[in-house]
Amino acid sequence: MANELRLVEAIRQALREEMARDESVVVYGEDVGVSGGVFRATQELQEEFPEQVYDAPLAEAAILGMGVGLGATGFTPVPEIQFASFAYQGFHQLVQHASRMRSRTRGTLGVPMTVRMPYGGGIRALELHSESFEAGFAHVPGLKTVVPSNPSDAKGLLTAAIRDPDPVMFLESTSRYRASRESVPEGEHTVPLGEAEVVREGADVTVVAWGAMLHEAMSAVEDAEVDAEVIDLRTVSPMDSATILESVRKTGRCVVVHEAPRTGGLGAEIIARINDDALYHLEAPVERVTGYDVPFPMFAREEAYRPDEERIRRGIERALSA
Numbered sequence: 615m616a617n618e619l620r621l622v623e624a625i626r627q628a629l630r631e632e633m634a635r636d637e638s639v640v641v642y643g644e645d646v647g648v649s650g651g652v653f654r655a656t657q658e659l660q661e662e663f664p665e666q667v668y669d670a671p672l673a674e675a676a677i678l679g680m681g682v683g684l685g686a687t688g689f690t691p692v693p694e695i696q697f698a699s700f701a702y703q704g705f706h707q708l709v710q711h712a713s714r715m716r717s718r719t720r721g722t723l724g725v726p727m728t729v730r731m732p733y734g735g736g737i738r739a740l741e742l743h744s745e746s747f748e749a750g751f752a753h754v755p756g757l758k759t760v761v762p763s764n765p766s767d768a769k770g771l772l773t774a775a776i777r778d779p780d781p782v783m784f785l786e787s788t789s790r791y792r793a794s795r796e797s798v799p800e801g802e803h804t805v806p807l808g809e810a811e812v813v814r815e816g817a818d819v820t821v822v823a824w825g826a827m828l829h830e831a832m833s834a835v836e837d838a839e840v841d842a843e844v845i846d847l848r849t850v851s852p853m854d855s856a857t858i859l860e861s862v863r864k865t866g867r868c869v870v871v872h873e874a875p876r877t878g879g880l881g882a883e884i885i886a887r888i889n890d891d892a893l894y895h896l897e898a899p900v901e902r903v904t905g906y907d908v909p910f911p912m913f914a915r916e917e918a919y920r921p922d923e924e925r926i927r928r929g930i931e932r933a934l935s936a
Contacts (some may be wrong), residue, residue: 619798622791624765625655625730627798628772629692633663639776640684642668643677643694643730652696653732653791678704678729682711685725685781692776698733698785699742712781713756728775728782733761734826734873735910735920736789744788744910746874748824749883751783752851758782758807759851763828765796767848770805778807787826810854812861816843819933820861822884823871824850827921831871834926842930850880858884859892866897867933871921876904898936903929 619627633639641656647669650657660667670677674695681691695701701708712725735744751759760775760782762768768786775782814832818840823831824847835842843861847853862868868888870881881902888900903921911919 616797616799618795619765620792621765621768622655624769624798628769632776633666639690641692642670644696646694674700674703678707681727685727686723691727695731697743698731699745713754724779725781726779730784732788733785734787735916738913748850749880760849761785761825763846766798769798770803774804774807789826808849808852810857811846813846814844816841819867820865821869827871834923838927855887862892863895869901869929869933871903873905875907877907898933901929901933
C-alpha cells in the first residue's frame with residue numbers, strides 16, 4: 615500500500631514509524647517540538663510521542679554533542695539542525711567525537727545518530743541558509759552522508775539511516791520539500807545506504823546528480839532529447855563508484871551536476887574515480903556543472919548561482935561535442 619506524499623511528509627512518516635517501532639529513537643532540535651520545525655517536518659510528532667520529541671536551545675554544538683552522548687549510552691538520537699550551515703557551530707562534535715567513536719573505543723561504543731538538516735537554495739532564504747556543504751561532511755571518515763531527491767527515497771533512506779549503527783548526515787533539499795507528490799510505501803520501507811540509482815537509462819552520456827539537482831538534470835535531458843543515462847547518487851558518502859563506472863564505460867561521456875561550489879566539490883572526486891578506473895573508456899573530458907566559487911548569493915542573484923536546465927544542457931552539449 616502506498617500514499618501520495620510530499621518529501622516533507624515522507625520525512626515525517628519515517629520519523630513517526632521509527633519512533634513507534636523503537637522507543638530509543640529521540641527526535642530533538644530547535645523548534646521541532648511545539649512548532650513542528652521551520653519546515654513543519656516534525657509537526658504534531660511531540661503530541662504523539664511526548665517522551666521522544668524535544669525542543670532544544672539555539673546551541674548547535676550542544677545539540678550535536680548531546681547526540682554523541684545519547685548514542686554512546688543506548689539511545690538513537692535524530693537531531694535536527696535547523697539549516698545545514700548552522701552545523702558549522704558544532705562541526706568539532708562531528709569530526710572529533712561522533713565520527714571516530716567506534717574506532718576510538720575499538721568497537722565498544724558507536725554513535726547511531728542521524729543528523730537531519732535542510733540544505734541548498736531555491737527558497738530565497740537569508741544568508742547562511744542555502745549552502746551545500748555535502749563535500750565537507752563526506753570528507754570526514756566515519757560519517758555517512760545522504761541526500762534524497764524524492765519522497766520515496768527520503769522515507770527509505772531516513773529509515774535506513776536511523777537504523778544504521780554509525781552517524782549519518784541526512785541532507786534534505788529545501789526546494790524539494792513541497793515540490794511534488796509521489797507514491798511512498800506505507801509501513802516498512804528502507805533504501806540501502808551507499809547505493810546509487812539509475813533513474814534513466816541511455817547510451818550517449820552519463821549524467822550524475824543528487825538532491826534538487828537530480829530534477830534539474832532530468833528536465834535538461836528531456837528538453838535536449840538526448841539519450842542520456844541519469845544517475846541519482848543518493849548517498850554521497852560512501853559513494854557508489856561501481857554504478858557510475860559501469861555507466862561511463864557504456865556511454866564514454868559524463869557530466870556531473872551539483873549545487874555546491876566547484877572547487878573541492880564532489881564532482882572532482884567523481885572525476886578522479888572515473889580517471890582511476892575508466893579513463894580509457896572516456897571519449898571526452900568529464901564536464902562539471904556546479905555552483906560558483908563565491909558565497910551563496912542573496913535573493914536577487916540566487917537563480918543565477920544555482921545550476922539550471924540551460925547550464926546543464928550546455929554541459930551535456932560540450933561533453934557530446936568534444
